[in-house]
Amino acid sequence: MVVMVEGLVTNAVNYGETDKMLTLITRQYGKLNVYSRGGRRISSKFMSGSLKFTYGDYVINKTDKLNILQEASPKMSFFGLHKDLSSSALADYICEVLTDVTMPEEPDTEALDLCLNCLYVLSENKHEPDAVKAVFEWKMIERLGVYPDLSGCRKCGRADKEWYYLDIMNGELTCRDCGSPEDRITDPEENGTARITVLMSGAEVYAANRIMNSEKSKTFSLPKDKGVRKRLSEVSEKYLLNHLERSYKTLDFYKEISKLQ
Ligand SMILES: [Zn+2]
Incomplete structure (x- = not known):
C-alpha cells in the first residue's frame, strides 16, 4: 500500500554502503521504520529528506515486512541545530523520547507538535537549551x-x-x-x-x-x-x-x- 505521510525523522542509521534506515514519527501512522534506498548518496533524491531532524512529506510503500521510501519533500530542516553542540545534543534527547513514547499505528500529533516546537525554538536560539528541556519534559x-x-x-x-x-x-x-x-x-x-x-x-x-x-x-x-529555570529542568527530568x-x-x-x- 502506497501512503502519503507527514513526519519527522527522529533517527537515521546508515545501512550498507549507500542506504539508510529512518525512524519517522508521522501524523498518520505513528512510528514507522522506513528504508531509504540510496539515502546516503549526495546525488540521491532522498538525501535531504533522510537527514535526522528533517520534517516533511513522505511517500512510502508500506508493506508487512518493510516500508520503502518512494518520495521525500522536506519542509523544515532546523539547520540551526547543527551550529551548536548543546542544542543538537538536546534535540537528540527530545527526538529519542518522542520515538520512545510513540507507538506504531498510534499517532500522537500533540507530542509530535511539542517536539517540533522545541526543535524550532532550539534551532532559532529563542530560549536557552535548559529552558527548552524543562518545557519539553513538563509538557x-x-x-x-x-x-x-x-x-x-x-x-x-x-x-x-x-x-x-x-x-x-x-x-x-x-x-x-x-x-x-x-x-x-x-x-x-x-x-x-x-x-x-x-x-x-x-x-x-x-x-x-x-x-x-x-x-x-x-x-x-x-x-x-x-x-528557578534550572531547577525546573532538574525536577522534570527526574x-x-x-x-x-x-x-x-x-x-x-x-x-x-x-x-x-
Ligand atoms: Zn501542608
Whole structure:
C-alpha cells in the first residue's frame, strides 16, 4: 500500500554502503521504520529528506515486512541545530523520547507538535537549551497522563507555601510544614523504600503548573530567575525518567556538553 505521510525523522542509521534506515514519527501512522534506498548518496533524491531532524512529506510503500521510501519533500530542516553542540545534543534527547513514547499505528500529533516546537525554538536560539528541556519534559509528563497534582499541599491544601516535597511516583505535593519524615526521604536506596521525593520551591511549583496548563502560544513564558529555570529542568527530568523507567545516553551527553559551556 502506497501512503502519503507527514513526519519527522527522529533517527537515521546508515545501512550498507549507500542506504539508510529512518525512524519517522508521522501524523498518520505513528512510528514507522522506513528504508531509504540510496539515502546516503549526495546525488540521491532522498538525501535531504533522510537527514535526522528533517520534517516533511513522505511517500512510502508500506508493506508487512518493510516500508520503502518512494518520495521525500522536506519542509523544515532546523539547520540551526547543527551550529551548536548543546542544542543538537538536546534535540537528540527530545527526538529519542518522542520515538520512545510513540507507538506504531498510534499517532500522537500533540507530542509530535511539542517536539517540533522545541526543535524550532532550539534551532532559532529563542530560549536557552535548559529552558527548552524543562518545557519539553513538563509538557511530555502532561501528554503521558502522569502529571502531578501541583494545586497545593495534599494535607493542608495550602498553595502559598515556600517549600514543598514532591512525591515523584505518586505525583503529590506535601508542604514542608506538613511533611512527615517519610516525605523528606530523597534517597530510596538508603531508606529501603521506593519513595522518591524532591524538594521544590513555591516558585518552581507555580512555574511547572503554568507550563503544563499553558496554551501552545504561551508554553515558553518561563520564570525570569535563571536558578528557578534550572531547577525546573532538574525536577522534570527526574519525574519523566522515573515514569518512563529508563535513562538516556543522549541526555547524559547533553549534560556533559552543558558542563563544558
Ligand atoms: Zn501542608
